[in-house]
Amino acid sequence: MKFTLLCSIMLLAFTSATAIAAPQINVQRPLHNFGTLVQGKKLDHTFVIKNTGDSPLKISRIRPACGCTAANASSPVVNPGKTSDIKVSFNSSNFFGNVSKTIAVESNDPATPVFTLTLTGNIVEEISVKPKQVNLGQVKTDAATTNIVTVENRGNKPLKLTSIKSPMPQLSAKADKTLLKPGESAKITVVVTPRRDDRMLSGYLSISTDNPDKQEIMIPVYGSLAK
Numbered sequence: 206m207k208f209t210l211l212c213s214i215m216l217l218a219f220t221s222a223t224a225i226a227a228p229q230i231n232v233q234r235p236l237h238n239f240g241t242l243v244q245g246k247k248l249d250h251t252f253v254i255k256n257t258g259d260s261p262l263k264i265s266r267i268r269p270a271c272g273c274t275a276a277n278a279s280s281p282v283v284n285p286g287k288t289s290d291i292k293v294s295f296n297s298s299n300f301f302g303n304v305s306k307t308i309a310v311e312s313n314d315p316a317t318p319v320f321t322l323t324l325t326g327n328i329v330e331e332i333s334v335k336p337k338q339v340n341l342g343q344v345k346t347d348a349a350t351t352n353i354v355t356v357e358n359r360g361n362k363p364l365k366l367t368s369i370k371s372p373m374p375q376l377s378a379k380a381d382k383t384l385l386k387p388g389e390s391a392k393i394t395v396v397v398t399p400r401r402d403d404r405m406l407s408g409y410l411s412i413s414t415d416n417p418d419k420q421e422i423m424i425p426v427y428g429s430l431a432k
Contacts, residue, residue: 228285229258230314232322239326245298245418252291252322254310256283266311267291273299274324276308291322298419300328331360332419334412339395341406341428346399354378354393354424356412358385365415366391373408375399376426397426405429 237250256262262283267276279290295306308322335355344350358364366383380393399406406428413421 226260227258228256228260228262228314230262230312230317230320231255231257236323236325239324241327241329242297243418244301244328244330248295248297250293250324252293253288254283254291255288256285259285263313264310268309270307274306274308293324295324297328301330303327332364332414332416332422333357333359334422334424338425341397343431344399344428345431346401349396349398352395354395355390356393357390358387361387366412367415368413369393371408371410373426375406376408378410399430403430
């Protein structure tokens with residue numbers, strides 16, 4: 206009887222200890238504010254993950270919220286008390302203003318199976334283009350439609366527009382100036398003349414510059430033919 210009771214107590218203690226043993230994901234700084242970043246620049250940052258539990262932490266998957274962000278772990282298995290680096294790269298080319306990007310880290314931590322890392326900050330444009338797309342609306346065949354695209358140099362160095370072109374045969378474009386001092390703007394006159402066999406208009410205007418971080422700017426151009 207006493208032996209059976211003793212075995213039961215030992216089994217219960219062992220079971221309790223086994224149940225308590227678990228990995229625990231911990232990040233001292235899960236949010237990184239990168240401050241201000243010039244549009245087109247790439248940001249690299251490393252989050253440090255520590256296993257504060259008492260069994261191995263297994264990182265099964267890392268999911269950035271969008272394709273603009275890439276992330277990988279230096280070690281997918283983190284032993285108790287050890288750390289793993291989550292290296293993150295963010296491409297700011299298509300963003301401006303305040304941004305917040307998240308990275309979901311999936312692991313075998315029973316309390317937090319999905320841990321969220323966050324990058325946040327402000328993207329500033331050295332080259333501002335307005336509008337960012339040209340909506341022609343309904344246009345008539347053989348009738349020219351004119352739109353103005355403004356390019357502003359918000360950087361601290363001169364900016365050169367090296368070429369302005371489009372694969373659309375119906376479109377022609379010309380800038381009133383190609384060399385912009387800091388703070389200066391150029392107006393690009395975009396003229397679209399639909400052809401008789403056109404059913405719709407869809408393409409883009411390509412502006413090439415000598416800015417190494419923004420060598421090409423793509424502006425969608427679209428519209429429909431009036432019946």
